[in-house]
Amino acid sequence: MIRSENGYFGEFGGRFVPEILLPALTELEDLFFALRDDPAFWQEFATLCQEFSGRPTPLTPLRRLSKQLGGAQIWLKREDLNHSGAHKVNNVLGQGLLVQRMGKQRVIAETGAGQHGLATAIMAARLGLDATIYMGAEDIERQYSNVFWMRQLGSDVVGVTTGAQTLKEALDEALRDWAATVETTHYVLGTACGPAPFPELVSYFQSIISDEIKEQSLRQMGRLPDEIVACVGGGSNAMGAFGAFLEIPEVNLVGVEAGGVSLEDGKHSIRLSQNTGETGIAQGYKTLFLQNDDGQLGDTHSIAAGLDYVGVSPILAYLSQQGRVIPESATDDEVTEAFSLLMKTEGIIPALESAHGLAGGFKRARQMKPEQNVVINLSGRGDKDIFTVARAFPQREWTEFLQREAVRSSEALAKKRGH
């Protein structure tokens, strides 16, 4: 796994935070550095992932779809089969082990699509911790089912109403909470971004994905894959899928960003490719940000809330600058098409975030030979996207059902109030 030099990966990374947060970051870093090379700690983590989240997740061959596309053999790394439905839980379980060692009783988290928030709520419930989840008000509307479950699990979900009301603002608000509560609270950062040591720490726990891909490829394909494809929001599932292959140049690593509706400012979330992102320092770290000439962070758009983010992992910014990671993008339309294709051809319902990886991966696989292998990281499952997908593929029956359900739900509430 890649290591930073004093928190930096080339020119990216670092720790640009208000002084008040420094002691907690140092404490976390000291603990992480003391544990990361300890095989017993990794074993403890892997066992927890096995017992609680069903790891290792399978590597599923897409035989029918590969044949239909006529290119390379496509395999899916099934992170959607994790408990909570996405790869996010890997990092959260790992940080849970750290929280226990630090003896803190409260956790906070930012969340975009709600998968990280949900995983944090699950971890907090399991360990008996208080949890506050910050989520943009816009994202709450897009991913309400996750909000519903976080609250049921006992977490406090706070809607953030500043700015564009998405992941960027949720992260700002989590940092503000942390500044006030840092002595008793751990910030479970959900992606490979933010101040050191988070990019390195999150990538470390997520690298369990690529460790498994490596072993499963050797067993199932008889060799390593030619290419690994992952969607890139903050970058945690991509870093997880790439980690164990960084030193193996024969394996191409492809990161697919959200192309949104167009390349116009505010209509996409492409930071790595096409010279859209520029070096900046915000939210505690230095990376490629979408920003204007005055250094104000820009607005982003994606059909997938989890990719709708203005910065990107400093590790991926560095690897992309070095040419190790190939940046690609997929538009909202390409994504819904890939989503539908996987569902109908292979019977798997992907998250819209992960469907970006599918769109990019399918496109590349078509250009490859049948004896080649592409692994796409299916970072999450699509149940949470039911409302968004229903709008992308409108059906009268669904709308009528929602109307009936709204009536039933109002009646239940009135009855509860009446008691």
Place this chain on the structure above:
Amino acid sequence: MFPAQYEDLQIMSHAVIGFPSLEENEKAIAGLAEAGVKLIELQVPFSDPVADGHTLVNACYEALKHGGSVQATLDLATTVCARHPEVTFILMSYLNPLFRYGLQELFEKAAAAGIKGMIVPDWPVEEIEPWLPTLDALGLSPILMVTPNTSAERVEKIAKASRGMIYVVSRMGVTGHETQWGEKFQHYIAEIRKHTDLPLAVGFGVRTVKDLNALTGKAEVAAFCSQYIEWQRDEGSEVAANKMKSIIREIDSLQV
């Protein structure tokens, strides 16, 4: 200029450039100068101000819609520094707008505009240290922050890199909430004084005359910012300046 160590308590106040508008900024600053404020922070609005509470977050958001920017701040600084020579102007910004402008060029232009100090909450001491020779040559003082959880070792390092004064964050959290000024706070101040001869500017939670009273004789500067911006927002710059004037009179009468 910056106050000397143990000088009477002075008030530092605030302008968010572009809030409520660039024209209003000039009037508001004139009002503060007239009220007797000797130190004024000129805040470059930023899209993601993580050390600020909701008052300043919302002011930044508004300011960006009304033309606030690094360039607008430098332009305004040139005007107000010339117009109010009795006031020391301090540039307050998050790092990214300055970084995008180009740090070297920004420092030169800020110094040329007449700005004397800089407060950049997300710019850690390790990253400032290499710039100290440049800043010293330009006469631009980096005012670094110390917080209640900063270790003695780090206070020492921060004190060494600070110029003009040290910004003492009174409590955990962000700007704009209440603070307690008890024995614990006095001990905190005393610990910082062990590492520096610089005057101390206390900020975060200085919202009332009572807060200012509590700080007289303990600190040289009180940063009276979020409350002032709330007055400005709710009652206009003129009323806000009048309120500052009466507060300053009250504090000065106590210190005679």
